[in-house]
Amino acid sequence: MTLSRESIEAAIKAKIVEIAAQTGDDASELEPDEIIPATGLIDSTGLLDLLAWYEKTYEISLAQDELTIDNLGSLTRMAEFLLRRKGLL
């Protein structure tokens, strides 16, 4: 899997759109720097699904104290966190 900021952000956004649709919300307009929890597009359970998918897809393991807005709060931050974790940033 080739990892670039753009491809990671696109994949995460697609997953968020999928999760939001489960509860009838449309996340297709989500911007890269928007704080995901603050948008209300996905709830805590949806965030759990997102993070479980993130760990599995990119083969990383998150510690509970890493689940912060600073690390993972937006598409951009999630992409940067992953690239840092993979030593690509």
Place this chain on the structure above:
Amino acid sequence: MATPIHAPRINNNDDEVKVLAFEVEKGSHVRSGQIVGQIETDKAVLDIESPVDGYVLSLVAQPDDLVKVGSVIAWLGEQADEPVPDDSEMAPVATSRDLGSITAKARLLLKKHGLSADAVATINGRITVEAVERHLAADTSRLAASNRDAPGADTRETPPEIPGVMLSPSREERGMAATVAWHRDHPATGYIEIEYDLAPWAKYAKKMQDDKGWMMSPLLSLMTWRLVEVATTSPRLNSTMINDQRYQYAPVNLGFTIQAGETLFLAVLRDAASLDEEAFVSALGDLQRRAAGHKLRETETSGATVSFSSMERWKVSRHIPILPPQTSFIVAHAAGRDGKGVLGATYDHRVLNGAQVVAALKLLSRPASD
């Protein structure tokens, strides 16, 4: 490691065989292939051979016992003093009575009602359907118990006439079926709900989330932690009824329902009361994330002693959860409206009364520090 000797199938139509005799005794050394005993059905007698070299640890069945095909009739070990595995589920099923004295239909009827032939008076020296029916008629309480203890025994459904396909259930689906069956057969369930003010909990959770910079609101985890606290101080909530006696659990094993894709888990955080609030929130978050990723360990999918279920996500205003097996209290958290929320609980009325449930729900409706 102990090696079982199973009762073999001799005839396709016989699900039980009779143990005729053993040629060895407990403590004997046997060699692989050595004949250790004989079994028979109506049609044949068969030697039983030892599958391995070893010592006879236990003769589970006795001569003249009827045993289920596939059940363990003896245990062998590499050492004479090895512990014998629990074979309680494999014990002889029927009687020491002569197999030939029981008609085939009577045997089916005995099996259907879980009766031993020894309990039934014979007619002209034989156990017939009439003899079994007489016994059942004279012991209606036993009949009722038999029906109760064998749920579904008489109610197996035939497939619909409409074309379709029969699909095997997943492990999780089997678990849910077992939970529902326990809920149906054992507790005397009730359901109570109260309305509460959402603001104190929302404020408390928001402060913690902001202070820690967490991505997810800890609201549900904090409410669940409150349940752990309440179950600790009110141990009746953390109990169940076993054979007409209340069994009070020592640890609080917190069950939390998690919908992961198509699968509904009851993820279990064991000995939750040994944690503090923040450690609990962290541990429950970790458990939830692993459940969402279908990575729960075996010990995290069973053994709940008290539980919490939220359907807030689905915006339902009320749901009445099924009690997990051998528990008496599960909280139902639903969506709020106009600043008010609803907290309910399904409970086992054998263990808890309505006043106790209301008291617990009121404690859960606000943070402890509020």
